[in-house]
Amino acid sequence: MAEVGFNQLCNWLRFRHLVLIDTLARTQNMHTTALEMNISQPAVSKMLREAEKQLGFALFHRLPRSMSPTDLGSHVARYAQIALNDARHFIGQVNHLQQGGHGLLKVGTIFAPTSVALPAAIVGVKQRWPLLTLEILEGTSANLLSMLEHKELDLVIARFTLDRHRQLFDFQALAPEPLCLVTGSQHPLAGARHLPLAELGSWPWIVYPTGTPMRARLERAFAEAGMQTPDNTVETISLQTTLQLLQTSPMVAMLAESMVEPDIQAGRLTRLALPFPLVLADYGIITRRNETPGWSAQALIEELRSGADALRSARQSPR
Template sequence: MNLKQLQHFVTLAESGNVHRGSARLNISQPALSKSIRALEDDLGVELFERLSRGVRLTPAGHWLMSRSFSLLSDFQQLRTEIDLIKRQANGSVRIAAGTVLCSSLIPLSLARLHEVASNIQVVVESGYWDDHKRMLLNGEIDFFVADSRELEDIVEFDIAHLPAEPICVYVRAGHPLAKKRRLTLADLQQGAFMGLTRLPKELERILKMHPELPPSRMADSAVASNDFSLLRTSAALTDVLFYSPPSAVQEQVARRELVRLKVSLPAQLQTHFAIVWRKGRKLPASAELMKRTIIECAAQQFRPLA
């Protein structure tokens, strides 16, 4: 099966007979019939019932039709993006992202985008999801990337979920807890901790179910900030516990500035990051290219713990 055969299949299904389908494709009727037969032979199923005045999709044909639109749309978008890269066309993208992502995934994605389309200008606003929601609804940004737990039910939005990551506990190298062989949640209660000033309500609910975890007492944290980079740097310089997804601290871990404590946390403690844009709105090619770059980088960066 190739894309040309898929295009022929969709056109014939929409046209209802070979005469109209071949006219739309600007090819001969025998050429269209030959293409469809080759596709059916390749797949090993009949896609059309041949009727006296046309054709009708079989159940297998209906299934292929339901998948074909997204495949052809993705292919067309890919052609558009490649054309944009090839022309090195000027373009601009305005996005917003959560403070954790602005310290990890977004810089990686910007670097990847710059490799293939250096003329695209990207403006990134950092902050919390409710501000980004307002900006998107007001048309100030093309899309945003943030925790999606409070956005799932908003009918104006389309959402592309990114892979989930566990949330782990990190401390500076040399921290007393890093030397203990067997850690329990009770050990964590003995130390001060730091965290973001705001959390999604769903995450707060999960934390309240586990009062043994320090983050459930966020108001009592030793350090609270809306700047994730500040928290991450402070964690490497103090004895404060730091909760983070692995991808956001991988450089600090590689340099041995931070180490992960091997303690079991509830499985529900994980990220729910997603890309969010206006429903029914076709993103400009440059914004779509940025979106797909973020998805690609997230797939490589967000991985389960070994």
């Protein structure tokens, strides 16, 4: 198998080849790929043969009913997806600038920063560049980091969930995330001076999905208390769904204090009196390693860090 040279790749590789590889890896079907690309099936076959000839290895297994990527083909398909997402972002930025805007910044965030840190940073950035468009996507750390890796986001405010993330991304800590147990204000446990830990597992719970830091912290808290994790659960990352369930049914949830403080102050939720603290590791700004963030991402990062510094100073100053 001959090695592929960079100059050789630049001389023949076109975006149409990347579209072909990305589409075929996604559909695993030659006919569907031809329809999506609006070309004939023989043209798809010809382009694929050209790509494989230039690379020197097969990209897809030819199976009777599907075309799954080979091991090397999966690597090439991942590159194709990243390159195409990068190109789409570039075209979107250029078009936005042509129309008089100041570009587009795509930000992924877990829920805790959306209560104070991120909105304050957005206000600061928009005061300086009012025509900059910010697109904000909420989700779990794992999903957001996958999108960041594939260049579907410019930066993420989250925390690492896998060891390999530490090799792929840079991390700037912003703030810890204190947690609390909450119920609806009408729950039988609401207002209890001493929380009967042994009873907690018997109530229905609203929990984050398996694999999320919030779920891992909940399971650890039960293990530390020598208790089984509840079996009667609803799994969701939707804050709106969680708040509605807490207010209309006898359920319990572990959530970030910043997310539920307004509802606690308004009397809609009650914080349970825990005998031990619940804190998650710091969330922070995550960017792709060995890639300098653009000017708009840098501007948001500066605002986020400034806000985090101010919050730390306020907490440390004597009252």
